[in-house]
Amino acid sequence: MRRFEMILPSSVDECVKALATHGAGAKTVAGGTDLLPQMKNGLVKPAVVVDLGGIAALKGVTNGAGLRVGACATARELELHPEVRKRYTALADGAALVGSVQVRNLATVGGNLCNAAPSADMAPPLMALEAEAVIAGPKGERRVPLSAFFTGVRQTVLGADELLVALVMPAPPVPPEAGLYVSGGSYIRHTPRRELDIAVVGVASQVTVQNGRCVKARIALASVAPTPVHATAAERALEGQPLTPERIEQAAGLAVEAAKPISDQRGSADFRRHLVRVLTRRTLTAALARARA
């Protein structure tokens, strides 16, 4: 690892200032589980590292009308959070899959998203839950839907002087508050190894059902395109329909069309397309079961 300077801001403002001063030569660090291996392998060589660990505003998970997840909330926190486990199950699923317990104690949701790997396990669940990214910069705060946050492999809408502050998302309806609406979600990924592995394909599904018909379906895919993507055709095919096994199978087939996978050392494009179908079917089935539970 190359030598670097470390800055320890204690507020979002200080952090934004530091980033504005040092520009592209600076890198923020949260848990460091992506950044440090990249620095050790010489893939990135920042002259300045800005530690987000001392900024209270980035921490914690707040549950109200919806959910607010601080950018520095860890995967472990999300995995264990009672409300996340109950109502935002796809997110709990995704968080619980990251690395190992040791990694999850460090890994943050902000780092997972800002690192912008196509395989990030927390991205599809948050997209399926229609989360928005809260971003801070020199001109103040702005909000971007997560589905528009990623712009390419390891690229996001964030400017060099911006940082991700939090994710906010509406609460999926659950009875009794929402009458007959029920919602459930699920995230499943495939990896050759049970733990400590990166998704060959990951699929998150969130379905809301009213009177036996699907009123909303959100399906997001990891590792099948330069960014996590929505399977929009599959979503549309489900909305307004009863979620029969046949419908689900049809949607799984449509989801494959949203996938533009490449072949690499983790899996061939053929296998990835095959997995999109299998995992879309499985997550929709699981989401529906959770909605009814």
Next chain:
Amino acid sequence: MSVMKTTRDVKGVGLSIPRPDGPDKVTGKVQYVADITPRGLLHAKLLRSPHAHAKIVRIDVSKARALPGVRAVLTAADIPELKGKPASRAHAVLAIDRVVFAGQPVAAVAADEVAIAEEALDLIDVQYEVLPASVDPLQAMKPGAPPVAELGTEADLSEAMAHSAVAMAKGETPTKAVNVSQTAHVKRGDVAKGFAESDVVLEHTYRVPMVHQGYIEPHAVLAEWDRSGNLTLWASTQGSFNTRSEVADVLGLEENRIKVIPVECGGGFGGKIRALCEPITAILARVTARPVRYVMTRREELEAGMPAPQVIIRLKTGVKKDGTLMALEGETVLESGAFSGTVLAVSAVFLGSLYKWPAFDIKGSEVLTHKPSVAAYRAPVAPQSIFAIDSQMDALARALNIDPVAFRARHLSKPGDPMANNQPWASMGAPEVLQKAGAHRVWKEREAWKKGAKPGTLRGVGLSLGGWLGGLQPTGASVKLNPDGTLSVLTGQVDIAGTNIALAQIAATAYGVDIDKVKITTGDTDVAPVTGLSAGSKTVYTVGVAVLQAAQAARKQTFEIAAAELEAAVDDLELVDGKIVVRGVPGKGVTLQSIGKKGNLYMSKVEPVIASSHPAFSQQAPAFASQIARIELDPDTGEVTLKDFVIVQDVGKAINPLAVEGQMQGGAVQSLGMALTEGLVYDDQGRLTNPSLLDYRKLTAADLPNLETVIVEVPSPAGPFGARGVGEPPIIPAPAAIANAIADATGVRLTEAPLTPERIALALARRGAG
């Protein structure tokens, strides 16, 4: 000899005694090379080629040399002694004019800090002229393939010698194709006639990619010179004497000027036999006149270590309907990377020797490619060869609808049967191992268990059998009696597998004291008796004999001193609880303590008790293991879940059953990794695409079921107390056992390892579609 009579069972051979080094290892107290930090230490880093094959047009190191904190920057041009040596990995210290694999070092830096050394690497400007590379071994054999070696290719047989694995009956030497550096050929009988008379002929091509040994501690070395030109190396090595010889050869130094101190070795599995980074570190230390330490990163290990060869085996086998074996034809290709050095003969012998084929014709080629050169990996080439022959036997049994265990048992070679090289099989327990495995509940109850599969999942049970011929190497040990009656045992043997506890148990039993009175020391190359490699399942098998003989000789010396003192015949003495007594005369005796003391006392006329032994060996002890896998398989994703795994192994005599079980389980885990997930994956330019442990997938505890061990003891004639080697056999059977279990679950035979979910799911999808 009556002095060797055991008078009372001492605490020694046969007991499960935990390794004394365990607690320090798991609590991080042990000092490895990377922890040794002498005053004035410099850190080394190597600049490595990004290209698999390229001409070095120009290297400019001036900017790197100018960086503050940099003490030396070297290229091959700065090290004249590298010129003109035969092409080998050890000699390829820094590339001269041409690089032959991605990751090959082209320049070396020593600096005050690791970070400074890394920055210096960024400042070295190398201009390459990229050349076409030979990446696939089968392509590399074809006319017109880019050649790897400059002038003809020399077979390097030292690895084969080191493992003493097999003596090869040299067949005719076919003309070598491009990049073929070694060939082997064994045949017997009329193969064409055998196939013509067969009812069923099966042909498959098996492939196992390059895999990395995966020792926890990467290669590391610390080098320091004294003012008289003597070199000390603190090394993580499997054989300090071998390291000394190789470094002496590269540096042109006399061996007695090099002291290799074997530091605690965090695993080797064959990957730390040959010199790798020791010579360049020694050169940097000489140039800077400072101690220099080099610790490889995990990425460097994966990109530029010395992995196991890729093995491609085409097998064609013919049998009669009643199961009679008729003919086997085999063609083996071992991909050796940029330099020769595989144990080609082992493969041919295993394919042709394990089962009694009346006719066989097996050809082998070692092929060079533009990849890192390979080395041994625990039972080199045996898991790959057994993957082929055992899968083939299983497929034949299934095709004939014969019980797979009965089919193997019927054709299995027995002691005395001729091997493929016409030497007779030595005493071995393969039949006993197979019989025990076949009788195991997990195998016996397979049909009932399979019926319990949940909807949407498939269940399968697979069994396989494999073995290792056993290694040999001359070795030495000494035993001395201390003034307090304790024993000190000295060897040069690096303990990478818990062998020191077994050696202590042997010394205790042979001398006649409890193990807590015995301490084993691994000496450096200046003080230790000559000792061989910790490799090839031969440490306890050979060093154990040296220790046994030295302890027996020390006991004899002790008894003779006691006899003189007690005025009794040696034959009338016995050793009970640390005291030598005259049998039948209570109260008359002399303690070991007093004998030890007299041997060390000022003005004493009693000789000290010091005995040594340095045997050489000629008789190998083959050792076999069978493994049974119960798997559950998700046909949609191809995911395999191991539900139960059983390891049945002939160890001759379990000197320390606990340590033996540890070897059986550890070997099985590596074998399962090879079966399910591991493989170095190269792109078509010869660059590694998975240079991290995230993508080079060793199995984790979460992937593994309970690993049940069943010890079988068929004593070897020459091993200490009948012991056989235990390290290699357990890494051999799993790839075949898993392939057989998958075939059992799905009816699909997979022949390319690792048997990944992708391969399984796509094979099932293809079958579904077809």
